Amino acid sequence: MSSRSPTPSTPLPLAHVPPALRSEEFQRLALSLPEAEEQDHFGKPSFRVRGKIFATHWVAEEHAVLKLSLEEQDSLVQAQPDVFSVTPWGHQGWTRVELRRVDRTLLEELLVGAWRRVAPKRVVAQWDAGRSGKPAAPPGAPSRTRGRRRAP
Numbered sequence: 001m002s003s004r005s006p007t008p009s010t011p012l013p014l015a016h017v018p019p020a021l022r023s024e025e026f027q028r029l030a031l032s033l034p035e036a037e038e039q040d041h042f043g044k045p046s047f048r049v050r051g052k053i054f055a056t057h058w059v060a061e062e063h064a065v066l067k068l069s070l071e072e073q074d075s076l077v078q079a080q081p082d083v084f085s086v087t088p089w090g091h092q093g094w095t096r097v098e099l100r101r102v103d104r105t106l107l108e109e110l111l112v113g114a115w116r117r118v119a120p121k122r123v124v125a126q127w128d129a130g131r132s133g134k135p136a137a138p139p140g141a142p143s144r145t146r147g148r149r150r151a152p
Contacts, residue, residue: 023059029108030055033115034127052118062100066114068093
């Protein structure tokens, strides 16, 4: 057995290949986010918060489409073109993700980011507070606006 490190012509050991994400797992991850609901979108499952789509799932094709920031989209497509690609709606951040090739931890982060982009600010704040252990602002409490100061 050789102690050489893998070269481009040598396949990587299986430990380095991310496990394929099954459809049920993607659905479970998407629906685990607060107020997320599954709804049909032109024959494909979509995941929404209060009617706004943050992901669609192309089950047979084994890919998903997520609403990313344009900066994330550009960076990921350049870094991993075999995993991420721009969709016809790419100018809005919609990015295809190959579920068989994507790192699971990265996908979870991107899915949460997509959800955050469309979820109401209060829902996001309550979720963040629940994760950090800080109490969330009560419903109906005034929100603070960044960058604005009250006149004296």
